[in-house]
Amino acid sequence: xxxxxxxxDSLHRSYLRDAVNAAxxxxxxxxEADNGMIGERMARDHKSAHIVMDLQxxxxxxxxxxxxxxxxxxxxxxxxxxxxxDEAYVRGVARIVPDGAAFGYVLKSxxxxxxKLALRSIFIEAQCVIDREVRGMQQKSLGQAKGVNDIEYxxxxxxxxxxxxxxxxxxxxxxxxxxxxxxxxxxxKLGVYQTSGDGRDGRFNLRARAVAVAFMRKLINYNxxxxxxxxxxxxxxxx
Amino acid sequence: xxxxxxxxDSLHRSYLRDAVNAAxxxxxxxxEADNGMIGERMARDHKSAHIVMDLQxxxxxxxxxxxxxxxxxxxxxxxxxxxxxDEAYVRGVARIVPDGAAFGYVLKSxxxxxxKLALRSIFIEAQCVIDREVRGMQQKSLGQAKGVNDIEYxxxxxxxxxxxxxxxxxxxxxxxxxxxxxxxxxxxKLGVYQTSGDGRDGRFNLRARAVAVAFMRKLINYNxxxxxxxxxxxxxxxx
DNA sequence: ACTCGTCTTGCGTGATCCCGCATCTTTTTC
DNA sequence: GAAAAAGATGCGGGATCACGCAAGACGAGT
Numbered sequence: 001x002x003x004x005x006x007x008x009d010s011l012h013r014s015y016l017r018d019a020v021n022a023a024x025x026x027x028x029x030x031x032e033a034d035n036g037m038i039g040e041r042m043a044r045d046h047k048s049a050h051i052v053m054d055l056q057x058x059x060x061x062x063x064x065x066x067x068x069x070x071x072x073x074x075x076x077x078x079x080x081x082x083x084x085x086d087e088a089y090v091r092g093v094a095r096i097v098p099d100g101a102a103f104g105y106v107l108k109s110x111x112x113x114x115x116k117l118a119l120r121s122i123f124i125e126a127q128c129v130i131d132r133e134v135r136g137m138q139q140k141s142l143g144q145a146k147g148v149n150d151i152e153y154x155x156x157x158x159x160x161x162x163x164x165x166x167x168x169x170x171x172x173x174x175x176x177x178x179x180x181x182x183x184x185x186x187x188x189k190l191g192v193y194q195t196s197g198d199g200r201d202g203r204f205n206l207r208a209r210a211v212a213v214a215f216m217r218k219l220i221n222y223n224x225x226x227x228x229x230x231x232x233x234x235x236x237x238x239x
Numbered sequence: 240x241x242x243x244x245x246x247x248d249s250l251h252r253s254y255l256r257d258a259v260n261a262a263x264x265x266x267x268x269x270x271e272a273d274n275g276m277i278g279e280r281m282a283r284d285h286k287s288a289h290i291v292m293d294l295q296x297x298x299x300x301x302x303x304x305x306x307x308x309x310x311x312x313x314x315x316x317x318x319x320x321x322x323x324x325d326e327a328y329v330r331g332v333a334r335i336v337p338d339g340a341a342f343g344y345v346l347k348s349x350x351x352x353x354x355k356l357a358l359r360s361i362f363i364e365a366q367c368v369i370d371r372e373v374r375g376m377q378q379k380s381l382g383q384a385k386g387v388n389d390i391e392y393x394x395x396x397x398x399x400x401x402x403x404x405x406x407x408x409x410x411x412x413x414x415x416x417x418x419x420x421x422x423x424x425x426x427x428k429l430g431v432y433q434t435s436g437d438g439r440d441g442r443f444n445l446r447a448r449a450v451a452v453a454f455m456r457k458l459i460n461y462n463x464x465x466x467x468x469x470x471x472x473x474x475x476x477x478x
Numbered sequence: 479a480c481t482c483g484t485c486t487t488g489c490g491t492g493a494t495c496c497c498g499c500a501t502c503t504t505t506t507t508c
Numbered sequence: 509g510a511a512a513a514a515g516a517t518g519c520g521g522g523a524t525c526a527c528g529c530a531a532g533a534c535g536a537g538t
Contacts, residue, residue, distance in 0.1 A: 162451045207495075209401025
């Protein structure tokens with residue numbers, strides 16, 4: 001067995017190396033990459049089927065890397081080791097994991113014990129391991145109780161990218177009015193009104209406000225938006 | 240001499256501790272806090288005049304903490320140790336550092352040598368030390384060459400928060416038309432048009448697009464927006 | 479003092495957004 | 509299979525936004 005570590009912070013990298021060595025004595029070789037780009041290449045070259053990877057890296061983030069790696073070899077097992085459990089990240093991961101693939105999501109704030117346990121569970125037992133906090137997040141995002149539903153989420157992204165209602169309608173192949181309906185629900189779910197209590201002033205631009213709120217609720221974040229931006233450009237070119 | 244370390248990642252914290260011990264043998268005591276809240280209190284209790292602090296922390300970020308610390312004791316020397324050199328962070332720091340105070344800004348990606356050197360420079364020599372990359376950022380933000388000027392920046396924040404033109408005008412005490420003029424300049428500087436080349440479609444909502452672009456250019460980020468949000472609420476209540 | 483450039487402000491227009499009302503088509507539920 | 513809930517689409521109006529045009533305000537330069 002061999003393991004590939006993809007992590008751009010050298011401290012965290014060596015911490016991971018120690019943890020892997022301690023938790024998986026059957027591991028014969030450890031490879032390391034300090035960004036997603038190199039990680040992809042090394043995964044290909046070494047045919048690594050076991051990867052531990054950070055989500056937020058500057059040159060190429062974990063989600064992008066994971067997507068291409070899984071595209072080439074869907075049975076790869078990936079343990080994401082991340083600082084945050086933003087809904088944007090959880091959604092991002094959930095969208096790209098292939099059916100039946102084993103993967104994990106543990107936070108950097110987790111104890112070393114938890115990390116080691118996750119390492120064994122996923123790489124030896126092929127089980128999925130998801131941190132409690134992340135799990136909570138996932139519930140909220142999937143269960144539509146008060147959470148934003150998938151279609152609404154797409155609209156939200158489009159709005160955040162700066163598209164007009166009309167453009168969104170064209171992109172998603174629905175009528176202009178439907179886009180506005182979705183937006184209406186978004187405003188409600190995000191708790192965006194305009195009167196803010198008392199009187200006439202202190203008004204919000206609902207569309208911009210919704211983006212701000214979604215951002216502060218970690219529904220969208222930098223990495224997610226940037227990914228969406230490239231998809232948008234592809235669509236713009238194709239059209 | 241005693242030094243206070245404020246950093247929420249335990250690995251980085253112990254790395255910092257080692258670096259301080261190695262670089263500053265004259266340091267008699269090291270205190271540690273794992274978030275900005277505790278950091279503030281410890282700075283007050285121990286009358287720490289020498290602080291090394293991370294900028295991005297979950298419960299209370301470095302800029303907020305620094306602001307209250309500097310408010311109570313403006314001669315405190317603070318070395319910010321951060322992962323990023325986003326324009327938003329650089330602006331945030333620049334806005335709160337008191338006149339004549341010694342401070343530093345070094346990136347976590349810097350070599351250990353550079354960190355130690357900065358520690359001595361700021362805490363022994365009372366010099367300001369700013370990383371090369373950060374410096375470049377600062378030039379761009381202050382020199383108005385193509386950069387966004389301070390007044391425009393305020394408007395940008397307000398727009399990102401979701402305020403309407405009228406509300407911005409009220410908040411900043413300028414006319415509605417002036418707000419729109421500023422916005423016009425912002426659109427230009429951010430490179431926001433709507434036709435995107437060919438035809439009628441693929442239109443952008445300029446206001447939302449500007450926010451997206453600013454966000455992707457690191458002009459605004461999560462922490463900055465959240466700080467601005469509380470300021471906004473104070474204003475809303477006062478009004 | 480006069481002029482020039484930059485900034486502020488008002489007016490007006492067309493495009494866009496927000497959203498209630500009403501119709502028609504799914505999908506869900508029993 | 510019918511009733512009920514949820515979604516899609518059109519119409520229309522009031523509010524907001526984007527922005528050209530133009531008139532006053534202010535400091536800088538020769």
